[in-house]
Amino acid sequence: xxxxTQTPRYLIKTRGQQVTLSCSPISGHRSVxxxxxxxxxxxxxxxxxxxxxxxxxxxxxxxxSGRQFSNSRSExxxxxxxxxxxxxxxxxxxxxxxxxxxxxxxGTRLTVL
Amino acid sequence: TQLLEQSPQFLxxxxxxxxxxxCNSSSVFSSLQWYRQEPGEGPVLLVTVVTGGEVKKLKxxxxxxxxxxxxxxxxxxxxxxxxxxxxxxxxxxxxGGNKLTFGTGTQLKVEL
Numbered sequence: 343x344x345x346x347t348q349t350p351r352y353l354i355k356t357r358g359q360q361v362t363l364s365c366s367p368i369s370g371h372r373s374v375x376x377x378x379x380x381x382x383x384x385x386x387x388x389x390x391x392x393x394x395x396x397x398x399x400x401x402x403x404x405x406x407s408g409r410q411f412s413n414s415r416s417e418x419x420x421x422x423x424x425x426x427x428x429x430x431x432x433x434x435x436x437x438x439x440x441x442x443x444x445x446x447x448x449g450t451r452l453t454v455l
Numbered sequence: 456t457q458l459l460e461q462s463p464q465f466l467x468x469x470x471x472x473x474x475x476x477x478c479n480s481s482s483v484f485s486s487l488q489w490y491r492q493e494p495g496e497g498p499v500l501l502v503t504v505v506t507g508g509e510v511k512k513l514k515x516x517x518x519x520x521x522x523x524x525x526x527x528x529x530x531x532x533x534x535x536x537x538x539x540x541x542x543x544x545x546x547x548x549x550x551g552g553n554k555l556t557f558g559t560g561t562q563l564k565v566e567l
Contacts, residue, residue: 346497373553385498385543385557398554432497436553443488444553446497 344369346435346447354453360421363450365433367414373397373436374416375444376408380429388431391416420452428454458482459544459558467564471533476542476561478527484546487520487527488555492541501529534565 347366355361367374375398376388387400391410408418420427430451434444459480468474478487486505490498502511504520504527511518515538517530527544544558 375553375555377555377557384559385545387554387556390553392552398552400554434497434553434555443500443503444555445500446490448495448497451495 346433346445348431348433348447348450350450351448352451352453354455355423356455357423357425359423360419361423361452362417362419363431363433363452365416365418365435365447367416367433367435368437368445371435371437371445372414373438374410374414375434375436376416376418377432377434378402378429379432379449385432388418423454425454428452459546459556461542461544461558461561463561464559465562465564467566468534470535470565470567472565474531474534474563476529476531476563478529478544478558480525480546482546482548483524484556485524485549485551486547487524488545488547489518489527489529490543490545492543498543531563534563536565536567539563539565 349364373392375390377385379385388402389396389408390398394410405421410416430449432449433447436444462477488503489501492498502518507522507524509520515532519528542561545555
């Protein structure tokens with residue numbers, strides 16, 4: 343069974359640009375969560391999508407948004423990039439809608455110059 | 456805001472030594488997970504504990520969930536260089552869906 347895939351793995355952008363990251367969950371998994379990991383703040387929850395609906399949201403500004411498609415693939419978008427958005431963005435796949443074990447992808451390393 | 460504090464933050468030991476990593480919170484969690492992360496990769500799930508007082512063993516790793524479900528520990532016996540990595544605890548809340556609150560992390564280095 344294939345694991346969680348994230349594309350691209352690395353991305354370099356400049357301030358003010360926008361970026362879209364993609365996540366394909368494990369086959370059959372319906373929930374996708376996104377996290378931001380930085381050296382200073384650690385791993386922080388961005389949002390969770392289940393059956394194409396955002397179910398939970400972390401404390402991030404509205405510049406961070408996401409969506410989920412009918413095949414459970416998810417995208418997250420960051421608009422008007424800031425230097426502080428440089429981070430490893432991780433996607434986690436979960437089987438069901440209740441609390442289940444999460445399986446992480448390798449992440450997308452975003453660098454904002 | 457639920458916070459999970461891990462200690463120690465850094466740990467450098469010799470192969471064969473034992474170690475314990477602690478994960479503490481003032482909040483009650485419905486479940487707690489432990490992950491290990493290597494540079495440039497996503498966290499890999501090691502174990503999930505859900506019952507207060509629960510103890511799980513995974514080869515040389517022993518995980519315990521506190522009776523009040525506010526804290527947890529990870530004990531490694533006879534550490535090996537392959538155990539090197541960032542260890543993260545993460546708590547889930549009832550009704551919180553799949554949102555996890557992650558601990559501050561413990562960077563472990565095991566040297567020959």
